[in-house]
Amino acid sequence: MAQPAEDFGDALTRPFWDAAARHELLIQRCEACGRHQFYPRAFCRFCHANGVAWVKASGRGVVYSLTRIWHSDDPAQPAPYVNALVELDEGPRLFTTLLAGAERIGQQVRVTWRERADAPPLPVFEAAEDP
Numbered sequence: 233m234a235q236p237a238e239d240f241g242d243a244l245t246r247p248f249w250d251a252a253a254r255h256e257l258l259i260q261r262c263e264a265c266g267r268h269q270f271y272p273r274a275f276c277r278f279c280h281a282n283g284v285a286w287v288k289a290s291g292r293g294v295v296y297s298l299t300r301i302w303h304s305d306d307p308a309q310p311a312p313y314v315n316a317l318v319e320l321d322e323g324p325r326l327f328t329t330l331l332a333g334a335e336r337i338g339q340q341v342r343v344t345w346r347e348r349a350d351a352p353p354l355p356v357f358e359a360a361e362d363p
């Protein structure tokens with residue numbers, strides 16, 4: 233059974249992990265300038281306003297950059313595997329893992345979830361057809 237989200241993260245990141253437990257990808261949107269950001273911050277990285285709200289992301293994006301990992305100490309993530317920066321449709325780039333078939337820069341991808349025994353699910357990305 234996954235660790236309850238309320239025991240994971242801190243006050244700033246808890247909404248993200250609570251939503252991850254429901255397989256919802258949240259990012260922040262500035263209430264002043266309307267731009268999105270990820271990773272979470274207490275203020276907008278663009279205009280420095282304090283009002284940032286959590287919103288549900290589309291879960292769709294494109295592979296911006298990737299690297300193949302050849303060694304792993306994590307039995308839950310055996311090597312080789314591919315980590316990537318995925319540029320979400322909303323703009324922010326998310327550091328993540330790609331599933332087989334998505335390992336190409338420019339590939340359209342969509343979020344899916346990797347369950348973990350000791351933590352909330354992790355967002356990972358799989359190939360998606362063009363919207």
Ligand code: ZN
Pocket residue numbers: 262263264265266267276277278279280281
């Ligand atoms: Zn802003």
